[in-house]
Amino acid sequence: MQSLLKGTRAYKQLKVDGEKGCFSHAYLVLFDDARNLRGALKTFAKLFFACDEPYTPAQTRVADLIDTESFSDCLFYPAPNEKFVVEDAERLAEECSLKPVEGDKKVFVVADFATATVAAQNKLLKLLEEPPTGVIFLLGATTVFPVLTTVLSRVKKLEITPFETEDIAACLARQYGDKYGVDEYTLCAAASGGSLGGAQNTLEGGAYKTLTDDAFALLLSPLYTLPPLIKRIGETKRKKELFSLMRLIMRDGLIVKANLSKERLFLRSERARIAQIADRFSLNALVFAQERILQAERENFFNATFPQCLETMVADICNKG
Numbered sequence: 001m002q003s004l005l006k007g008t009r010a011y012k013q014l015k016v017d018g019e020k021g022c023f024s025h026a027y028l029v030l031f032d033d034a035r036n037l038r039g040a041l042k043t044f045a046k047l048f049f050a051c052d053e054p055y056t057p058a059q060t061r062v063a064d065l066i067d068t069e070s071f072s073d074c075l076f077y078p079a080p081n082e083k084f085v086v087e088d089a090e091r092l093a094e095e096c097s098l099k100p101v102e103g104d105k106k107v108f109v110v111a112d113f114a115t116a117t118v119a120a121q122n123k124l125l126k127l128l129e130e131p132p133t134g135v136i137f138l139l140g141a142t143t144v145f146p147v148l149t150t151v152l153s154r155v156k157k158l159e160i161t162p163f164e165t166e167d168i169a170a171c172l173a174r175q176y177g178d179k180y181g182v183d184e185y186t187l188c189a190a191a192s193g194g195s196l197g198g199a200q201n202t203l204e205g206g207a208y209k210t211l212t213d214d215a216f217a218l219l220l221s222p223l224y225t226l227p228p229l230i231k232r233i234g235e236t237k238r239k240k241e242l243f244s245l246m247r248l249i250m251r252d253g254l255i256v257k258a259n260l261s262k263e264r265l266f267l268r269s270e271r272a273r274i275a276q277i278a279d280r281f282s283l284n285a286l287v288f289a290q291e292r293i294l295q296a297e298r299e300n301f302f303n304a305t306f307p308q309c310l311e312t313m314v315a316d317i318c319n320k321g
Helices: 001-008 010-019 037-048 057-069 084-095 120-127 165-179 181-192 196-205 208-221 221-233 239-257 268-280 283-301 306-319
Strands: 026-030 074-077 105-111 137-140 158-159
Touching: 001 010, 001 037, 001 165, 010 037, 010 158, 026 037, 037 057, 037 105, 037 137, 037 239, 057 196, 084 105, 084 120, 120 137, 137 221, 165 181, 165 196, 181 196, 181 208, 181 239, 181 268, 196 208, 196 239, 208 221, 208 239, 208 268, 208 306, 221 306, 239 268, 239 283
Parallel strands: 026 137, 026 158, 074 105, 105 137
Antiparallel strands: none
């Protein structure tokens, strides 16, 4: 994952701050990947101690200690899989009063700050308003919406945008080796919506096969068969991945319909069903589908009823021809 992170604008921005010697007192890393957020923060934290690319034994030691959350000058809150609460903020405040052990700075990492209680955020706000000398805060969040505006106004935001499908597929191949095939890596990467964690979860759970069949079923079945299909598929926990996969299916259908190079297909192992998509829909409908599926994703994000959202979206696309 580090290779993905180091190619992001957010990482490069923080690295430049370090090279110029002008670190801000507080940063908020926005990364929509709950599974990998804590690991990403470790990668970013190493920049504060110039051990992101260790060349000496001393740098390697600090990098390893950060990875295991045991470096005395880089403290992590809360405990893994816990929410940041008032008690954590109080302990953090106490630690702020203590001088660094090995250098001239002390970094406090908080993940996932989007789940922090309002009381805990307000408690931390006092430290953000008057940061102690030599203290840096590195907050992580999967979404910005639950973070208080008063907190947002006192941090420098670093947003990690979705990764490219090819980059995620390559990362999966490095991580899992020959445990899965190239088609599985590509499919899960394509369905992830740019989230490495989403791709990992889909791959490990074997959900990619069911997701693929469901996505094609929704797009290829007659409209009159949609209600029972929607009722079954509407219970999926992988709504985001289903939307992403449907969008990519329609994109591949557009490539086939327009007689473009088949090498540009994401779902190469599904050429037969992609050909059915191209036969069923017009160019206009295939183009329309891209924006319509994105619209459905936004509606679902803002708490629309998923089955109804899904049924309306499919009907709109089919009615385009």
